[in-house]
Amino acid sequence: MDAYDIFKKLTKGLKFKYRVLGVKNDTQSAKTPLKKDIDSQKSPEIKEEIEEEEPVLSNSESDCESGKDDLHIVEGVKIGEKRKKKIKDKPEDLKKKLELEEQNRFRNEHGIKAVGRHVPSALKDFSELTSRYNVSSALVETITQCGYTEPTPVQRQALPCMLEDRQILACAPTGSGKTAAFLVPLLHVLGGAQGGPRALILCPTRELAHQIYREALRLSASTQLRCSVIRNVKESKVKEREATIRKSDIVISTPNRLCYLLNQDNVNISLDKVRWLIIDEADKLFEGSADQTSDFRQQLEQVLTACGSKQRRVAMFSATHTPAVAKWCRHNLRGLIAITVGQRNAATHLVEQELLYCGNENGKLVAFRQLVQKGLKPPVLVFVQSKDRAKQLFKELIYDGINVDVIHADRTQTQRDNVVRSFRVGRIWVLICTELMGRGMDFRGVNLVINYDFPPSAISYIHRIGRAGRAGQSGRAITFFTQDDVVNLRSIASVMKQSGCDVPEYMLKLKQNPNKRKKLMKKAPHRDKISTILEKRPDKRKLESEKDLNKENRAKDTQTVNDARNKKQRKVSSQEQKIVKQKKGTDKKENKKGKKINKKRKKKAFVKPAASS
Numbered sequence: 001m002d003a004y005d006i007f008k009k010l011t012k013g014l015k016f017k018y019r020v021l022g023v024k025n026d027t028q029s030a031k032t033p034l035k036k037d038i039d040s041q042k043s044p045e046i047k048e049e050i051e052e053e054e055p056v057l058s059n060s061e062s063d064c065e066s067g068k069d070d071l072h073i074v075e076g077v078k079i080g081e082k083r084k085k086k087i088k089d090k091p092e093d094l095k096k097k098l099e100l101e102e103q104n105r106f107r108n109e110h111g112i113k114a115v116g117r118h119v120p121s122a123l124k125d126f127s128e129l130t131s132r133y134n135v136s137s138a139l140v141e142t143i144t145q146c147g148y149t150e151p152t153p154v155q156r157q158a159l160p161c162m163l164e165d166r167q168i169l170a171c172a173p174t175g176s177g178k179t180a181a182f183l184v185p186l187l188h189v190l191g192g193a194q195g196g197p198r199a200l201i202l203c204p205t206r207e208l209a210h211q212i213y214r215e216a217l218r219l220s221a222s223t224q225l226r227c228s229v230i231r232n233v234k235e236s237k238v239k240e241r242e243a244t245i246r247k248s249d250i251v252i253s254t255p256n257r258l259c260y261l262l263n264q265d266n267v268n269i270s271l272d273k274v275r276w277l278i279i280d281e282a283d284k285l286f287e288g289s290a291d292q293t294s295d296f297r298q299q300l301e302q303v304l305t306a307c308g309s310k311q312r313r314v315a316m317f318s319a320t321h322t323p324a325v326a327k328w329c330r331h332n333l334r335g336l337i338a339i340t341v342g343q344r345n346a347a348t349h350l351v352e353q354e355l356l357y358c359g360n361e362n363g364k365l366v367a368f369r370q371l372v373q374k375g376l377k378p379p380v381l382v383f384v385q386s387k388d389r390a391k392q393l394f395k396e397l398i399y400d401g402i403n404v405d406v407i408h409a410d411r412t413q414t415q416r417d418n419v420v421r422s423f424r425v426g427r428i429w430v431l432i433c434t435e436l437m438g439r440g441m442d443f444r445g446v447n448l449v450i451n452y453d454f455p456p457s458a459i460s461y462i463h464r465i466g467r468a469g470r471a472g473q474s475g476r477a478i479t480f481f482t483q484d485d486v487v488n489l490r491s492i493a494s495v496m497k498q499s500g501c502d503v504p505e506y507m508l509k510l511k512q513n514p515n516k517r518k519k520l521m522k523k524a525p526h527r528d529k530i531s532t533i534l535e536k537r538p539d540k541r542k543l544e545s546e547k548d549l550n551k552e553n554r555a556k557d558t559q560t561v562n563d564a565r566n567k568k569q570r571k572v573s574s575q576e577q578k579i580v581k582q583k584k585g586t587d588k589k590e591n592k593k594g595k596k597i598n599k600k601r602k603k604k605a606f607v608k609p610a611a612s613s
């Protein structure tokens, strides 16, 4: 294939103009008919450009002179030469490209990843709320008065998305401001007070619902919006709760309490005006059976059905991300934007994490008391695996002279509220708690979390230690573990490693029996009772002396038993002898009698016959 054929193939479909090159012989430069087409199409200046630059081509190969046989396409682009200039973008396209690049750089700088179509650009500061979304300056002022000088990463991305009516699934570290991230858009979007809930916030625990309610009151101070939290739904309180919900614009509740009210016959709660359904700690609510039958999923379906508005949007938040939540969101939320800040399912970097081997349960109590002796800096949260163990530890520590209290599901709501309040204001220094306080609870200043019992999972560990190191503050977490916990050690060690902690290599290489691990991780392992009384084990010498003593005692016991047995035997034998004697005696008598009788009988019976032959 010669050059011409190659040229033909390369320029197939291209319109270009060429002329016969000026050569020595008399061949005239022939204008190709094509020129007319081009002239008619091009503007005058482009035409001049073509005229000036336009060299002519020989119409036969032999005539081509070196250097003059370049083929030129319109606008001076030479074949056979690399294109010097890309095809210029249109100005507006170029601007968009530059903006996108700037946005991606900004997101990377703040560790934000947003996946979805047409993701709104992240906020640079709170003032953009007004310039971009016309959020009232009063609300922005309130945000500032709450001490929020600049948006946290999750707020930078979640606020624009929700303000642009986009459904989101946001995963951001503990203590990174997710609550304000969903409250601020609601306060703007809902506008003035209208009553009849138009925003619904669901979360796993009553304490967290109450905390969100407090934050909502703070942030909504400059608005007329009415927020309410559904408290205990006793039979006698149902009507009162119904009235409260009807008057509220934003309702905060646990799924159980809301669904309890929705299922009451004599209660008429309308959720068809709800514009936003917010689910905080979403993965916790989705926990449990992976199939569709888990309680929360049924409750969520019920709530979604009740929130029938076509404008209804859903936003889910958590510090940890599970496939179950992601799958549900992908299937149910149109236009979803998935926001991830930092590494997914990673512990916050702000908490210094330690593992402390305590040998056994008694060792934990010793280790805890040693920490107290070294000096604990209150407030301190102490996590145990069950309410019974919480009670046991509380009994043990109450006499240690530290302001300690305990919170668990067996305490009344009033007691729980009082304990949380006392802990917040510093009346309680050490709060013993279960998983009830493991998520979402925001206690300013908690700088030490002690996992007295090993956490049931890596996700639980992330949330527990996340009670410290909040709002940019640093914190510390100490996790006790015993021989029984070694099987679950690796998952926690890898979370620690991922968040930048030094972890002994052997912990990361520990083999876990997946079956045993899963069983253990699902059910809290049985642990000895937390007590210094019953389980006291004497030292070895005592043991040995006791053993000797026991031996002697046993020997004596056996001796006494033998003696007793012998006596008994003797007695028995003597009695038997007596009996025997008596028997003999009677027998003799009987014999004598018998003999007498026999004699008589014989006499009778054995009468000699008369002389007979």
Ligand SMILES: Nc1ncnc2c1ncn2[C@@H]1O[C@H](COP(=O)(O)OP(=O)(O)OP(=O)(O)O)[C@@H](O)[C@H]1O
Binding pocket: 147, 148, 149, 150, 151, 152, 155, 172, 173, 174, 175, 176, 177, 178, 179, 180, 318, 319, 439, 440, 441, 442, 444, 466, 470, 471
């Ligand atoms: N922009 C901000 N600037 C400073 N502090 C903030 C900001 N936003 C929220 N906070 C504070 O950070 C703390 C943690 O906020 P929040 O409880 O919302 O965290 P979270 O992400 O929900 O944590 P968790 O995952 O544990 O629920 C709160 O005390 C809150 O007042």
